[in-house]
Amino acid sequence: MSPAEPDVFRRALTEHLGGAKIYFKRDELNHTGSHKINNCLGQILLAKRMGKTRIIAETGAGQHGVATATVCARFGFPCEVYMGATDVERQAPNVFRMKLLGAKVHPVTAGHGTLKDAMNEALRDWVTNVEDTYYLIGTAAGPHPYPAMVRDFQSIIGTEARAQIQEMEGRLPDAIVACVGGGSNAIGLFHPFLDDEEVAIYGVEAGGHGLDVHNGHAASLTGGRPGVLHGNRTYLLQDDDGQILEGHSISAGLDYPGIGPEHSFLRDTGRVTYVPATDAEAMEAFQLLTRLEGIIPALEPAHALAHVIKLAPTMAKDQILVMNLCGRGDKDVFTVGRLLGFEM
Amino acid sequence: MTKTRIDSTVARLAAEGRPALVTFVTAGDPDYDTSLEILKALPEAGADIVEFGMPFSDPMAEGPPIQAATLRALNGGQTMIRTLDMVRAFRAGNETTPLVLMGYYNPIYIYGVERFLTDAKAAGVDGLIVVDLPPEEDEELCLPAIEAGISFIRLATPTTDDARLPAVLANTSGFVYYVSILGITGTAAPDAGRVKVAVERIKRHTDLPVMVGFGVKSFEQARTLGRDADGVVVGSALVNAVRDSLEDGKATDRTVGAVTAIVADLAAGVRAARSEAA
Numbered sequence: 001m002s003p004a005e006p007d008v009f010r011r012a013l014t015e016h017l018g019g020a021k022i023y024f025k026r027d028e029l030n031h032t033g034s035h036k037i038n039n040c041l042g043q044i045l046l047a048k049r050m051g052k053t054r055i056i057a058e059t060g061a062g063q064h065g066v067a068t069a070t071v072c073a074r075f076g077f078p079c080e081v082y083m084g085a086t087d088v089e090r091q092a093p094n095v096f097r098m099k100l101l102g103a104k105v106h107p108v109t110a111g112h113g114t115l116k117d118a119m120n121e122a123l124r125d126w127v128t129n130v131e132d133t134y135y136l137i138g139t140a141a142g143p144h145p146y147p148a149m150v151r152d153f154q155s156i157i158g159t160e161a162r163a164q165i166q167e168m169e170g171r172l173p174d175a176i177v178a179c180v181g182g183g184s185n186a187i188g189l190f191h192p193f194l195d196d197e198e199v200a201i202y203g204v205e206a207g208g209h210g211l212d213v214h215n216g217h218a219a220s221l222t223g224g225r226p227g228v229l230h231g232n233r234t235y236l237l238q239d240d241d242g243q244i245l246e247g248h249s250i251s252a253g254l255d256y257p258g259i260g261p262e263h264s265f266l267r268d269t270g271r272v273t274y275v276p277a278t279d280a281e282a283m284e285a286f287q288l289l290t291r292l293e294g295i296i297p298a299l300e301p302a303h304a305l306a307h308v309i310k311l312a313p314t315m316a317k318d319q320i321l322v323m324n325l326c327g328r329g330d331k332d333v334f335t336v337g338r339l340l341g342f343e344m
Numbered sequence: 345m346t347k348t349r350i351d352s353t354v355a356r357l358a359a360e361g362r363p364a365l366v367t368f369v370t371a372g373d374p375d376y377d378t379s380l381e382i383l384k385a386l387p388e389a390g391a392d393i394v395e396f397g398m399p400f401s402d403p404m405a406e407g408p409p410i411q412a413a414t415l416r417a418l419n420g421g422q423t424m425i426r427t428l429d430m431v432r433a434f435r436a437g438n439e440t441t442p443l444v445l446m447g448y449y450n451p452i453y454i455y456g457v458e459r460f461l462t463d464a465k466a467a468g469v470d471g472l473i474v475v476d477l478p479p480e481e482d483e484e485l486c487l488p489a490i491e492a493g494i495s496f497i498r499l500a501t502p503t504t505d506d507a508r509l510p511a512v513l514a515n516t517s518g519f520v521y522y523v524s525i526l527g528i529t530g531t532a533a534p535d536a537g538r539v540k541v542a543v544e545r546i547k548r549h550t551d552l553p554v555m556v557g558f559g560v561k562s563f564e565q566a567r568t569l570g571r572d573a574d575g576v577v578v579g580s581a582l583v584n585a586v587r588d589s590l591e592d593g594k595a596t597d598r599t600v601g602a603v604t605a606i607v608a609d610l611a612a613g614v615r616a617a618r619s620e621a622a
Contacts, residue, residue: 110411116402123404128527130503228449229402231476241423242454243401 390611
């Protein structure tokens with residue numbers, strides 16, 4: 001794994017938006033292209049310590065699947081990844097990466113073939129093979145102790161960001177921003193800042209086609225209500241009968257009807273402000289960053305950036321904003337190309 | 345809590361000296377009317393206790409057969425309100441057969457626990473099996489259910505060891521549902537020898553009857569497992585019979601009969617269990 005990647009001041013973006021000084025925590029420069037590897041490294045060591053001999057995982061966009069397949073290759077574990085059949089189709093490059101790394105990818109056709117169905121199928125595998133199998137969950141959700149464990153492994157993000165910004169600016173930031181799907185990169189960034197009351201914290205959910213479109217977004221906190229799924233009580237996208245909805249987001253990594261339970265807690269206490277960003281806003285942010293800074297972000301942090309674009313101009317020029325750029329955009333080039341009408 | 349239909353049925357079968365046949369079908373599969381007709385036909389076909397599945401979009405503990413049945417029911421517009429309506433309609437013509445609602449917590453949570461228990465009791469529900477609520481969460485639903493006079497039946501599995509069993513059994517009432525395999529419904533067949541050992545182990549911890557399910561589908565299994573357990577549970581085989589009877593996804597005049605034929609066969613199995621073992 002690469003050493004701690006410093007926060008980097010984004011001069012062009014800062015000048016363009018004309019407000020707060022913008023820094024990125026560059027988790028997209030991690031091995032495998034996102035923050036997901038932090039958690040996988042921690043959990044694979046746990047699996048080894050527990051004497052398990054087989055690893056399973058679920059994946060949506062494929063980032064967690066690739067990270068899991070990578071640590072399994074490195075530590076010599078057989079690896080099987082459950083992925084919704086719909087996602088297998090729209091994330092073909094990551095499917096191929098997992099296969100190259102030696103993992104077996106199971107397309108899940110149950111339900112509607114997306115992330116929650118993949119998680120159901122992984123849970124079914126786990127109860128069947130619990131004696132030798134370790135389930136490496138990719139986000140800060142699911143049954144105890146995963147939400148706390150994944151948070152702890154990901155909190156390296158916030159710990160590094162906090163130390164680095166203090167070194168560069170001599171003080172804490174005024175605002176921190178991260179995208180939220182299941183919520184692992186966000187809780188990792190937020191957690192070390194929770195007691196710093198002067199730091200405003202923003203979690204950006206996938207607003208899809210808009211919160212007013214039924215089943216047209218994946219914003220559990222701003223457009224859902226509490227329920228119980230996958231072993232935790234948290235905000236969920238669901239209908240009036242308690243059936244879980246699929247949700248929608250342009251980003252496969254945010255396309256999950258639940259959210260880590262700690263985010264639900266932070267929403268209810270008011271410590272963190274959760275806001276939606278739509279597909280269209282994320283697409284605009286994606287293109288803006290690519291042109292201004294020469295960085296192609298993943299569609300997930302493009303949602304965080306969409307909020308930064310709204311937030312930064314409202315802040316003073318001597319204020320500091322840190323955003324986690326949690327993944328790189330190579331995997332999304334095809335999706336974006338299609339949406340922009342480019343023949344791929 | 346007060347004596348329920350489950351308790352009196354279990355006592356009657358103990359007196360008869362035979363194990364119970366517990367049947368599971370999904371409410372609303374393949375449609376409201378056919379599902380209600382199936383439910384009403386089960387006791388006559390030989391079911392001693394009926395489990396009625398409350399469909400949930402994410403049935404994590406189910407194998408492909410019950411997943412498919414769930415999807416058929418939800419696509420047919422099944423809701424909690426309709427499920428409780430069906431129980432009421434069943435109870436209007438049957439006052440003795442215990443009925444257990446089985447499913448997942450979220451639809452109950454959204455319906456409202458207090459409202460659900462009131463409506464379920466009034467409709468004639470005797471017990472609940474809610475697979476995604478562990479004993480650590482008994483205050484959510486288990487204790488209020490017992491308070492409302494509804495049994496809360498919990499699952500024990502091959503990995504529920506002697507250290508864990510007391511917690512699982514603490515607030516369990518009606519019966520214990522022993523999951524005979526590691527895994528999900530409707531997949532592998534249980535090993536009778538291992539089930540015998542497991543049932544004996546559970547019975548060292550409780551006086552409640554132990555019903556064995558997951559993977560039971562034949563006369564022979566019902567007969568063999570029924571020697572050692574207080575009852576056997578069949579589910580996936582019944583919803584597969586529903587599936588196989590459909591044409592273009594719609595019920596046919598064979599659908600109800602396809603289910604009751606299997607129930608009758610298994611009912612003969614449980615009746616043969618002890619007579620031959622003796």
